[in-house]
Amino acid sequence: MHFKNTLITTSEGLFEGSSLEAEAGFITDLRLGKRLDTLPQGLVLIPGLIDLHGDMLERELEPRPGSRFPTPMTLKELDRRHTSAGLTTAYVALSFADFSKRSDGLSLAERLIDVVETLMLERPYLGTDMRVHARFEIMNPEAAPLLETMLGKHQVEMVSLMDHTPGQGQFRNLENYVEYMMKWLKVGRDDAQYELNRQLAQPRSWDIVHDICKLAKANHLPIASHDDDTHGKVSLMQELGVSISEFPVSLEAATSAKAKGMWTLMGAPNALRGGSHSGNLSAIAALEEGVLDLLASDYYPAAMLQACYQLSCLGVLPFHESLKLVSLHPAQAAGLTDRGCLEPGKRADMVLVHISDRPQVIASFVKGRLVYWNGHYADALGIEINSRQTQNI
Template sequence: MWLSGARLVLPDRVLTEGSLRLEGERIAEVREGFVPSGMDLRGFTVVPGLVDLHGDSLERELEPRPGVRLPLELALPSWELRQLAAGITTVYATVAFWEGAGGVREPDQGLRLAQELWGLRSALHVDLRIHARYEVSRPQGEPAVREALRKGWVHLLSFMDHTPGQGQFHDLETYVRYMARHHGRPEAEVYDEVKRLSTRATWEGLEALAAEALAKSIPLASHDDDTPDRVALMARLGVTVSEFPVRLEAAKEAKVRGMTVVMGAPNALRGGSHHGNLSALDALREGLLDALATDYLPEAALRAPFRLAAQGLLDLPLALALVTRRPALAVGLADRGALAPGLRADLVVLKESPFSVLGAFVAGKPVFVGGELAHALA
């Protein structure tokens, strides 16, 4: 099947008018110009499907209000449509193991969610993978993480540390206010819980958990790195991805150590962190930014690269690589993330003005079609 006449964003250049030939699940050929026998996509832009290493949006689908938990089979279809409508074809949905966080982030709930996702993922169009997030300040969650690893339900494991006074939360008061607001709980209750539950995972425990993941070829990430020393500690565990470093010196250390530095796409789109931490744009200007992840807003992932290109900070192929090829390579998915022969035909069809995603192909099949693209397919 030919997709003909679209503006194609290739790894090294943009074709004003180009065509793609799909064979089965793969891209078979890329050709400049219009192929008359193909699906006419003139006036549209085609880019690779996005690879998101950190997406928290499923949590909000499952818990649209504090204390309200929806069944996964009810929340998952609308969540999947949101991913595809944002251009995301491979998503590492986050599953937290965080004792005392409440709701879906509790370790027992995280384990149950991982099991349910594993059972349902084959029925989805999007390539759903599980990003297990272990809160090291609450080691009570470690047994559940180990169980998920042993069951084979984890594709990416990250270590996060929300201990007040470091990382994302500079002091206890900031942490308490945020958690109370986020979970709809009284501040006094959150404060008492912090005092009761906060301990520290032992180095031996973290090392054993990391070794177990690496033995299964599961990549490791760190979260909210704030100092070079913390980055060095994570590197000793075998961590290769530093997501959302909160200070410039931490990002620099991660880069020196060969880690993939991932920042938030909403951060890049907004021009700064909503917590006042490191700006994705500053990381980019310093040559430290390797990839962007959706964090809490799927729709930011595709818009951010186009915004960076429009601002003259990167050319469009390099900007799009931040959400396609580079995150894919960071976790060993060398089969996707670019419009190139031999790679998976994960594609997004969009209009640039007004900006909108009109369709998505996953492994060569059109799985999301809307607006004007529906007429092209008719």
């Protein structure tokens, strides 16, 4: 694969008139042209986006209560969403939480086994490097044995610790929790209040959490905390071996995590929309305070690239710096040393983007292999990729 006379984004900046060569899935040569201070309209080659937390799969599997679709089909549909948004590596979040029977008669444990084992089988046919991010809810110790088994089989690539106990974290206000459950579960106030009382009565299982973290560390996996709200919570998470603070809900927590050398992650939709949908810490405010390292899709893959572009338009960060939030920094946080930037020796995970009023993904490449092609848009721009995959743009 050879790109020539191309605007290329590296971790150092934007360079027009550049060339890149890749062979056997890896970048073999990179020659940079003139450096630009601002992002022009037109075509630009950027690193493939790396998403450490995407909650889309469970909704893809069951978009309506009781309406569940086949797992292989769902994985392929999610893969299309990923590649069309420029995601080349994606950690799909799966909840290890309530193990009660569902409407189809299957427990969550049985569903998780189906999803994870199907993903292992489908990986060769997916465009994205799709990985398992296990969200362990510490109030549900019955989920621990299954997670431990999957860790033992090396079926999990990331672990995060969920503590959704009402009264702290994302739901510091109990009334907000009741209203959230009414909307999310589509239930009345009495049912939401019952769920609140059940959650408050559920003890946290810290011994089990220690065991899970020990196994994750033995497998050299990244461990994340979730919805940190205080300095004390961050300190506790660090003692458990956590290296990523996901979605800190307060500036205090984000600042504490950064001071302790942890990576901080927030949602790209938060950055794109200009604030948290639940009234917590704003991603832009965290960036302006210098306490935000990573952006994840959260629930909307397209937000990752769009947020980076918007941050550059608002003057919060230059475009090449904003891209680090979704490429280089996630790679470093997850220990993925073979990707995250465009330089010789790295995987040829790349995205060709057209910049106009909004960035539009034209093509996505994973290890040099074309996994997404926006043919209609490319035809309108007069772009072709020939049989030798040489692109002159």
